[in-house]
Amino acid sequence: MAKILIIDDERAIRNTLREILEYEDYQVVDVDNGIDGLEVIKKNDLDLVLCDIKMSRMDGMEVLAEGLGIKPDLPFIMISGHGTIETAVEASKKGAYDFISKPPDLNRLLITVRNALERGNLVTETKVLKRKVSKVRDILGNSPGIQKIKDTIDRVAPTDARVLVTGANGSGKELVARWLHEKSHRVNAPIIEVNCAAIPSELIESELFGHEKGSFTSAVKQRIGKFEQANGGTLFLDEIGDMSHSAQAKVLRALQESKITRVGGEKEIEVDVRVIAATNKDLLKEIDAGNFRMDLYHRLSVILIHVPPLTDRKEDIPIIAQSFCEEICSEYGMPVKKFSDGAILALQSLPWTGNIRELRNMVERLIILSDKVITENDVLTFANPAGPTTVIATPQNLATTISATVPVTAAANGHSFSSNFDQFGSFQEYKDYAEKEYIKYKLEKNNWNVSKTADDIDIQRSHLYSKIEKYGLKRSEQ
Incomplete structure (x- = not known):
């Protein structure tokens, strides 16, 4: 039930509005002045405020401004017996x-109350969804190296100090950033990421600083670069060691002067960016070796954070494997x-060798190919699908755990699966x-009883039907 506050110094208006709104099953609170109204806003979870403009102790426009300062997303509908277009425009601007006339x-x-x-509700839902989408994965682990990183982040994050994060591929440098x-x-401004290794050297300057038309x-048109996009926020330069010399010089100037110039432009543009x-x-x-500028290195490395490889922790x-397991099982809709x-x-x-990234891929593979409990044999069997110790992938050994060292022949084509990996593009x-x-093996084993098969492989029946449709599985003619 929505809770609505009425602020109006006329008792007759308050009583009329209360009677109408309560008849529509809204919960109503009313006060006769703006000061008391602001106290109600502070102490209660309200869904809407109906506020008179002309009041003695505090003007309605003041209540509007202060009320939105307390709760920025709280909808206000302003009401007045002296309504003019100018008043309505001013209320909207604030x-x-x-705005409704008396x-x-x-x-x-x-209708206005319902729409407000x-x-x-839409504003609240949007914020919740944004928080879910932008939620940063936790830095998992309690090893000394990880604990030191967490402590450093807590100390350094509130400052504007530049940070250089080092570590092997897949170790979690982006997560630290x-x-x-x-x-x-x-945090309320964007973090813009640039992978310096993925952009050709002739385009990196345009990517970072933008360019003018022509x-x-x-x-063919003006482009806003990453420095401008990150204005007020954070610019994350990943794989900075692969940046060209000319781009390094311009980044150095941007860090020294907090100004950039678009490619082909002459105007200097001020930017407020924290670089990681x-x-x-x-x-x-x-x-x-002459591949990186020493002065840029010293500009970037005010704070150094080294992310240790997974083999060192x-x-x-x-804890990392179990976290990935819960996340991936949730994505796949399985227990x-x-x-x-x-x-x-x-x-x-x-x-x-691939660090955290490799571990996540491994966990996903084990979830798909193992039974309810992932065993030591599963890990040894599926650790390296392209290697010589890989178990041959037949329907039978996908359903049961088999020693990785026992050679098996694939019934489907007479060749070991490990010698036929070229058929897969990814x-x-x-x-x-x-x-x-x-799934095909399990369905055939259970005589195509979908309900029994779903229980057997521990997924929802609707999810199994989706898989059958996805792979075009059909019961073979007897």
Whole structure:
């Protein structure tokens, strides 16, 4: 039930509005002055305010301004017996949802109230969805290296100090950058990411600083660069060690003067940007080799954060693996699987050259190819799908755990699956193939009883029907 506050110094108006709104099943609170109204706004969760403009102790426009200062998303409908277009425009400029003249028309009042409440709900839902979408994954682990990173982030994030994050590919450098932004005073402004390694050297300057129309052949219109897009927020320069010398010089100038110039332009544009850089290279060695500017290195490395590889913090693997498992099972709409103690020990024994990124891929693979409890054998079997110890992927051994060292022949084509990986253009194609064969085997085993099969593989029946439709599975003729 929506809760509405009425602020009006005329008792007759308050009583009339209360009677109308309560008849429509709204919960109503009323006061006769703006000062008391602001106290009600502070102490209650309101959905809407109806506020008179001409009042003795505090003008309605003042109540509007202060009320929105307390709760910026609270809809205000202003009411007045001296309504003019100028008054309505002023109320709108100050943030009012709408303006109604006294005496209010009943139908217009109810429609306006309903629309204002719906708008308020949409604003709230949008904020909730944005928080869900933009939610930054936690930095998981309690190893000394990770604890040091968390402590450093807490100390450094509230400042504007530039940070250089180093570490191997897949170790979590981007996550560190996002938490530095998330805990800074710039959190309400954007964090803009630039992968310097993915942009050709001839385009990096246009990407960073923008360009003017006609500045080069393909510049058919003006482009706003990443520095301007990140104004007021954070610019994350990933793989900074791969940036060209000319771009390095311009980035250095932007950091020194807080000004940029678009490619082909002459006007200097002031920018307020916090720069966080990351690299998997040893920049000191790159400086010695003449590939990176020493002055830029010193500008970027006010604070240095090194993210250790996963092999240096194996005690964090259990909590990371379980977190990935819960996340992926949720995405797939299946019950969360568990790791046996042996599976965890097996995961900790792997080399993890791809670090966190490789671990997530591994967990996703295990979820698809293993039963309810992921075992040590599962980890050894599916650790390296393209390697010599890989188990052959037949419907039978997708349904049961088989030792990774036992050679198996694929019944489907007479070849070992590990020698036929060229048929898959991506890991996703491999996963889809494995999932299709596994579901097909289980359906045939259960004589195409969908309900029984869904219980057998521990997924929802509706989800299984979707998979059957996705892969075009049909019962074979007897």
